[in-house]
Amino acid sequence: xxxxxxxxxxxxxxxxxxxxxxxxxxxxxxxxxxxxxxxxxxxxxxxxxxxxxxxxxxxxxxxxxxx
Numbered sequence: 724x725x726x727x728x729x730x731x732x733x734x735x736x737x738x739x740x741x742x743x744x745x746x747x748x749x750x751x752x753x754x755x756x757x758x759x760x761x762x763x764x765x766x767x768x769x770x771x772x773x774x775x776x777x778x779x780x781x782x783x784x785x786x787x788x789x790x
Contacts, residue, residue: 778784
């Protein structure tokens with residue numbers, strides 16, 4: 724099987740171009756994930772804290788569970 728040098732050079736150039744495109748896509752994906760991570764962290768921090776549970780008295784301080 725003979726492979727012409729021009730065909731080999733063309734295939735090499737196409738592979739290099741595809742690799743460059745993939746690297747660009749990965750960079751965009753990573754940036755998108757970083758932005759999503761920041762947005763989610765801000766969203767979680769903006770959620771108000773739930774009210775504290777009762778710590779004294781008879782209501783809400785004892786739990787009697789029978790299985």
